[in-house]
Amino acid sequence: MSLRILRKASQTQNAKQLSSSFSKFTRSFSQLSSQSKPPSFGIAFDIDGVVLRSEAPIGGSPQVLRRLYDDSGNLSIPYVFLTNGGGFTESKRALELSELLGVKISPLQVLQGHTPFKQLVNRFENELIVAVGKGEPAAVMSEYGFKNVLSIDDYASCFENIDPLAPYKKWTTKQVKEVAARDLVSSQRVQAAFIVSDSVDWSRDIQVLCDIFRTGGLPGREIGHQPHLYFAHDDLAYQAAFPTERFGMGAFRIALESIFNRIHPHALEYTTFGKPNPFVFKNAELVLKQLVSALHDNLQVANNQANAGSYQFKTLYMIGDNPSVDINGARQAGHPWFSILTRTGVFKGKENHAEFPADLVVDTVEEAVDFVLRKECIS
Ligand code: G3P
Ligand code: MG
Numbered sequence: 366m367s368l369r370i371l372r373k374a375s376q377t378q379n380a381k382q383l384s385s386s387f388s389k390f391t392r393s394f395s396q397l398s399s400q401s402k403p404p405s406f407g408i409a410f411d412i413d414g415v416v417l418r419s420e421a422p423i424g425g426s427p428q429v430l431r432r433l434y435d436d437s438g439n440l441s442i443p444y445v446f447l448t449n450g451g452g453f454t455e456s457k458r459a460l461e462l463s464e465l466l467g468v469k470i471s472p473l474q475v476l477q478g479h480t481p482f483k484q485l486v487n488r489f490e491n492e493l494i495v496a497v498g499k500g501e502p503a504a505v506m507s508e509y510g511f512k513n514v515l516s517i518d519d520y521a522s523c524f525e526n527i528d529p530l531a532p533y534k535k536w537t538t539k540q541v542k543e544v545a546a547r548d549l550v551s552s553q554r555v556q557a558a559f560i561v562s563d564s565v566d567w568s569r570d571i572q573v574l575c576d577i578f579r580t581g582g583l584p585g586r587e588i589g590h591q592p593h594l595y596f597a598h599d600d601l602a603y604q605a606a607f608p609t610e611r612f613g614m615g616a617f618r619i620a621l622e623s624i625f626n627r628i629h630p631h632a633l634e635y636t637t638f639g640k641p642n643p644f645v646f647k648n649a650e651l652v653l654k655q656l657v658s659a660l661h662d663n664l665q666v667a668n669n670q671a672n673a674g675s676y677q678f679k680t681l682y683m684i685g686d687n688p689s690v691d692i693n694g695a696r697q698a699g700h701p702w703f704s705i706l707t708r709t710g711v712f713k714g715k716e717n718h719a720e721f722p723a724d725l726v727v728d729t730v731e732e733a734v735d736f737v738l739r740k741e742c743i744s
Contacts, residue, residue, distance in 0.1 A: 403661040404442060405679040406741050407653035408433070409476075409646075412448040412462075414604030415730050416709015420465060421606065424709045424729030432469045432734065435708070438469060442743070443656035446470075447649050447683070449598035449614075449639040449690065451477035452500025452562030454508045473656070474647055478597030478614075478639040479561045483509035485595070493553045495520050495577065498562030498597075505561055515550070517558075521573045523550045524584055528569040554582030557593035564617050564687030571621050579629050591634060597692055598639025600690055604710035640685075641694030646702060650681060677701075680741075684733045686710025688718035698720065705733040 410416055416426035417468065455472040463470045486509055496502035503516040518538040523526050523546055527739040541547065555577050564570040564632070575583065581589020595604075600613035604741045618635070625633040639645060654676050684705045685691020695704035706723035707710055707730055717726050727733045 382464045385740055403657050403676065404741075406442075406681065406737070407656070407678055408442065408444040408682045408684065408737060409447040409649050409651075409653070410444060410730065411683075411685035411687070411691050411710075412446050415684055415707055416446075417465065418710075419605060420608035422466060424707060425731035426469045429731050429734045430466050432738065434468060440469075440656070440660060443477055443653045443660060445474045445649055445652055447640065447645070449478040449600050450562070450603070451479045451505070451597055452498055452502060454501070454505050455480065456508075457501075473652060476645070476652065479505060479559070481638045481645070481648070482559055482561070482595065482597070485557075485606060486510040489557050489593075492556035493549070493582075493714050495558045497558060497564055497574070499565050501557070502561035507511050507611045515546075517570055517573060518548070520550060520555075521569060524573075526680065527573060527576065527584060530568055534566070550698070551583070554589075555592050557595065560594075560596045560614060560617070562597065565613055567617060567620060570617075571624055574621060575625050575628065578625060578726040580631065584587050591629075591631070594633070596635060596637040596639075598690075599637040600639070600687070600691065602711060604686055610711050640690045641697060643694065645696045646681075646683070646694055646698035650678065650698075650701075653681065654680065670739060682733070682737050684730055686712055688712055688721040688723070692723045693721045695723075705736070708735060 384411045394717045415424065416430075417423060430444075433440065433444055435441045451458075455475045455477065456479065458475045459470045459472040462475065472510040477716035482505075489511060491512050493515070494506065494511055496506045496514050496515050498519045501516075503514050505520070506514040518542045522538060522540045542694050558574055558577060578591045578594070580589055582588045582592045583589065596614055596618055598613075599615040599618060600616040601619075602610035605611045618637070622633045622635075656676075657676060680703050681690055682703050682705055683695035684707065685695070686707050686709055688706060688711070692704045692706055703725075703726045704723040705720065705727060708714070708726070708728050709730070712718060712726075717723060725733070725735065725736060
């Protein structure tokens with residue numbers, strides 16, 4: 366499926382959502398810095414491997430972020446987090462980031478891998494869909510407006526013996542007890558599966574997803590047409606707390622696809638979102654423009670889509686740790702993106718990356734922001 370079609374179909378809805386979110390944003394940042402000139406630049410921070418490793422801040426990130434606020438703690442330089450990670454709603458993630466990093470972060474500043482899934486609400490609003498991944502994948506999808514969503518934990522628990530390895534697993538998952546839910550999944554076809562965040566139980570999830578895909582959404586029944594499948598991103602690996610990278614959603618996709626293609630005559634069909642898709646960077650640019658409107662002018666201007674749309678940045682800085690994802694994405698997005706690669710995550714090389722060279726390579730996010738503020742004559 367073409368992402369271009371998705372983008373077009375969602376433009377109006379997106380504009381409405383952004384407008385209402387910005388009203389909330391400007392209210393929550395009640396005393397916005399009033400600057401005489403709007404900043405001609407903005408910053409997009411990757412999270413894993415740049416500002417955090419698991420839950421631990423790295424590279425001086427708390428001090429760095431504080432420099433983007435004025436003395437009263439109001440945002441003065443427009444920035445967003447542009448992460449492929451996820452599993453929680455943007456509002457919950459914003460709260461968690463605010464606590465970990467010690468600054469006031471709005472949900473609007475949190476762009477996660479699964480954030481674009483909201484563009485598909487019109488298509489699947491009332492259809493049965495399954496949400497996969499760590500955290501609260503079903504809550505994420507419900508908040509986006511999907512009305513008939515089950516987490517894969519709940520869905521799988523409606524089918525007795527669907528996972529033959531379950532008795533050997535040392536953890537327990539909630540069992541759906543309601544007969545209604547069991548009846549629903551045995552009669553209603555799953556229309557789409559959304560991989561919201563990293564799968565926690567690859568063996569069970571691959572088994573259940575293959576059951577869904579080869580039967581047209583009714584596990585245990587006859588072969589049917591494959592329901593839709595969407596991945597929040599396709600990261601092969603990412604930087605967590607362990608010194609070397611861990612397998613990400615892209616690795617899970619490869620495992621699922623390899624197995625499905627061995628058991629089914631037609632190859633698995635799917636769509637991946639997240640960085641490095643250029644539309645993710647376009648959306649980040651739009652959100653940053655809205656932030657500039659909110660920072661520079663009053664509420665009326667912040668709500669004026671046309672006004673924000675006509676504003677042009679001279680430079681947008683993408684600070685990331687993954688050359689094939691963050692740097693590749695910024696390079697594909699082109700002007701006004703300027704890519705900065707840190708050595709605190711996936712990339713650990715001395716020189717620039719050979720295949721996806723960044724505009725600048727630094728050790729830490731602190732060094733990156735020093736450079737940005739110097740270049741923009743702020744420090
Ligand atoms: O699962 C998280 C990961 O794949 C990437 O997160 O913040 O580096 O884009 P981030
Ligand atoms: Mg990263």
